[in-house]
Each structure stands twice: as structure tokens, then as C-alpha cells.
Amino acid sequence: MGGTLDIRTFSYPLQHLRPGTLNIALNLRTSVRLEPHTAGRVRVTAAGLGSAEFPAGRAPYSHRLGLMFALADFFRAAGVHIRIHSDSPPRSALGGSSVAACALAAALDAAGRRGRPEGAMSPRSVALLTHAVEESVAGVPCGYQDQLAAVYGGVHAWYWVPLPRAAVFQRKRAVPIGRHAELGRHLLVAYGGIPHVSADVNGRWVRQFVAGRSRAVWEEMVGLTHRFVEALSRGDYGQAAECMHRETGLRCRLTPEVLDDLGRTLAAAARRAACGARFTGAGGGGCLWAIGEAQDIARLRPRWQEILARRSGARLLPVEVARQGLTVHSGG
Known part of the structure; x- marks a missing residue:
């Protein structure tokens, strides 16, 4: 919830409303392994x-793997084969490229230190570095939330702090670790079977906002995100579902194509089950997730499975909150 508000194009003009983003790190791990390779080359x-x-x-x-090569260049890596594995589907709008970038940055940092713990980059530093590199090679404004979820894990609300203050973000734990298992019973995550392309959707939102055509809508989304965080923190999943439903409706009004036919069918089924549903990332393919009271989610699950069966590759994904974010292992 509150995605896109982590892009400075939005967070700076909306500072008076304290824009924030809520994300949940799923335990669909991404790993990076460094292996020796031909001298002077990177694979x-x-x-x-x-x-x-x-x-x-x-x-x-x-290149489709250009972000990884850009990070390799930042660390002056050579003679290395970078192997990336992810438990989430490719281009599923679950932040996979940013997660892989964080893992790669930490791995290259550790390799440069020969595994010694002294001088290791902090999770915060890894997140900010990978965001800066990603934004520099993407050619479009990028948000921070994917990198932050990757390095910290858990369920957090992030509030965006403008320069010249060095903080960049403030972190609030929205759901404590002891409630992660409970939260899982209130969630569904579905992969729609087709990859997402977020640049065009995000680009349209940016252009609309810069042109002054959608400011009131984004201001309303800031308020809905605040109410969603409050509802989630106190375990009011019905209210959280209502906030999500309204926020998704606003985004669909701005860009109807964020949901395809299958996505609209899934969202409608969630609404009938008294649950909220939202696309992940900027939509346009990838995943949808739903939140609601446990009994409503249990009622929605078989209906979503029935809908997803209509498209090859579409399926429900396992829902488990990642208690831990970035970890580094040396050797082996």
C-alpha cells in the first residue's frame, strides 16, 4: 500500500501529508552466488x-540484466560468474530485481573484504546504494520500498524524508514478529501467469502528477495508506481491506490497464468476499494480493484457485512473512 509514494516526484510535494508506504516481505528468497570465471569478464x-x-x-x-552488470562495475568486479536464483516467478512485480541487486551488492562487498566482517556495508547502505544504481541505469524515477523490504524483511511502514536531512526514510514496524503467523492467515498472493512491465504505468503516473492532473487523487491515497497502516497494526483486517479496495479503485481510475481481465475478475471476487485486493508493483501483469478477515480469506481461496486455473502458469503463491531480510554467507 502506498506504492509510488516512495518516488521523490511524489513524496517531496506531498511532504505536508507525511507520505508513506507499507510493504510485507514474503519468504520467497532470492540468492546470489559468486563463482570464479574467465579473467577480465563478468557473466x-x-x-x-x-x-x-x-x-x-x-x-x-x-540489457535485461543491466542492473546486475552496473553493480558489478560499481564494485570493479571481474573474473566472476554471478548466479541468481529466486523462489518468486520472474518479473512477477514482487520486487525481484531489486532484491537480487541488494543480494549482489552485499555479496560483492563481502568478496571485496575477503569475508572479513570489519567494514561490512549496513543493510541501510546496501538498500540506498542499490536504489541509486537502479535509478541511474533505469532512466526513470525509482522508489525505495523494494530495496528496504529486501534488506530488513518483516512488515514495515516507511515514511519518506526529504533532503537535506540524511535519514531518507523513517521505519515503523507495523506488525511485530510475534504476529507474522497470524497475519499470514489474513493474506492471499496470486501470480497471474504473465510478467509485468511497470515502467510505462509508473511513467504515466509521474507525467500525470507533474502536469497537475491527479494531485487530489494521490493526496487521498496518502490518507488511505495511513489508515491502512493503523488498521493493520491493530489487527483490524476488515478496515484494512476497505482501505485497500478504495486505494486500488483510485489507481484503476488513473490507469485502467493496471488490471487485466483476469486481475479484474480476481479483484471482483475479493470484493464479494469482503476482502481487499491490490496489484503488486505498478500492475500491468505480475501478482495480486488480498487481505481480509481469516474466514473471508478462507472463503476466497478456492474461488481464486478456480479463476487462476483459466490461465496457464497462474497460481497461488505461498504466503509466509520473512522474519529476516538480507543475510550473507561466505564460502561453501
């Missing part, structure tokens, strides 16, 4: 995205 292999190899420092950042 990246990612499940679902293929493999590519270039001379160190010469990879095109416009």
Missing part, C-alpha cells in the same frame, strides 16, 4: 532471465 545467469557475458566494465546497462 550473469538468472533463472527465468537467461545468461549474458561481457568484458568487465563494458556491459550495456540497457
Whole structure:
């Protein structure tokens, strides 16, 4: 909830409303492994995205794996094969590329220190570095929330702090670790079977906002996100569902294509079950998630399974909150 508000184009003009974003880190882990390779060359292999190899420092950042090569260049990596594995479907709008980037940055940092703990980058530093590199190669404004969920795990509300203050963000634990299992009974996550492309949707939102055509809508979304965080924190899943339903409706009004036919059918089924449903990321493919009272989610589950069976590859994903974010293992 509150996605896109982590992009400075939105968070700076809306500072008077204290814009924030709520995210839940799922235990669909992404791992990066570094292996020796041909001297002077870098190879990246990612499940679902293929493999590519270039001379160190010469990879095109416009490549589908360009972010990984850009990070390798930042750390002056060479003679390395970067292997990326993710438990989530490729391009599923679950922040996978940002998660992989955080894992890679931490791995390259550890390799540069020869595994010694002294001087290791903090989770905060990893998140801010990978965000900066991603934004620099993407050519469009990027938010912070994917990187922060990756390095910290858990369920957090993030509030966006403008420069010149160095904090960048304030972190609030919205659901304590002891309630993670309970929260899982109130959630569903569905992969719609087709990958997402968020740049165009985000680009349209940015252009609309900059042109002054949608300011009131985004102001309303800030308020809905605040109410969602409050409801989730006190365990009022019915109120959280209502906030989500209204926020999704506002985004669909701005860009109807964020939900395809299958997504609209899933969202309608959630509404009939008294649950809220929202696309992940900027929509346009990828995943949807639902929240509601446990009995309503239990009632919605078989209906979503029935709908998802209409498309090859579409399915429910396991829902478990990740208690831990970034971890680094040396050797082995």
C-alpha cells in the first residue's frame, strides 16, 4: 500500500501529508552466488532471465540484466560468474530485481573484504546504494520500498524524508514478529501467469502528477495508506481491506490497464468476499494480493484457485512473512 509514494516526484510535494508506504516481505528468497570465471569478464545467469557475458566494465546497462552488470562495475568486479536464483516467478512485480541487486551488492562487498566482517556495508547502505544504481541505469524515477523490504524483511511502514536531512526514510514496524503467523492467515498472493512491465504505468503516473492532473487523487491515497497502516497494526483486517479496495479503485481510475481481465475478475471476487485486493508493483501483469478477515480469506481461496486455473502458469503463491531480510554467507 502506498506504492509510488516512495518516488521523490511524489513524496517531496506531498511532504505536508507525511507520505508513506507499507510493504510485507514474503519468504520467497532470492540468492546470489559468486563463482570464479574467465579473467577480465563478468557473466550473469538468472533463472527465468537467461545468461549474458561481457568484458568487465563494458556491459550495456540497457540489457535485461543491466542492473546486475552496473553493480558489478560499481564494485570493479571481474573474473566472476554471478548466479541468481529466486523462489518468486520472474518479473512477477514482487520486487525481484531489486532484491537480487541488494543480494549482489552485499555479496560483492563481502568478496571485496575477503569475508572479513570489519567494514561490512549496513543493510541501510546496501538498500540506498542499490536504489541509486537502479535509478541511474533505469532512466526513470525509482522508489525505495523494494530495496528496504529486501534488506530488513518483516512488515514495515516507511515514511519518506526529504533532503537535506540524511535519514531518507523513517521505519515503523507495523506488525511485530510475534504476529507474522497470524497475519499470514489474513493474506492471499496470486501470480497471474504473465510478467509485468511497470515502467510505462509508473511513467504515466509521474507525467500525470507533474502536469497537475491527479494531485487530489494521490493526496487521498496518502490518507488511505495511513489508515491502512493503523488498521493493520491493530489487527483490524476488515478496515484494512476497505482501505485497500478504495486505494486500488483510485489507481484503476488513473490507469485502467493496471488490471487485466483476469486481475479484474480476481479483484471482483475479493470484493464479494469482503476482502481487499491490490496489484503488486505498478500492475500491468505480475501478482495480486488480498487481505481480509481469516474466514473471508478462507472463503476466497478456492474461488481464486478456480479463476487462476483459466490461465496457464497462474497460481497461488505461498504466503509466509520473512522474519529476516538480507543475510550473507561466505564460502561453501
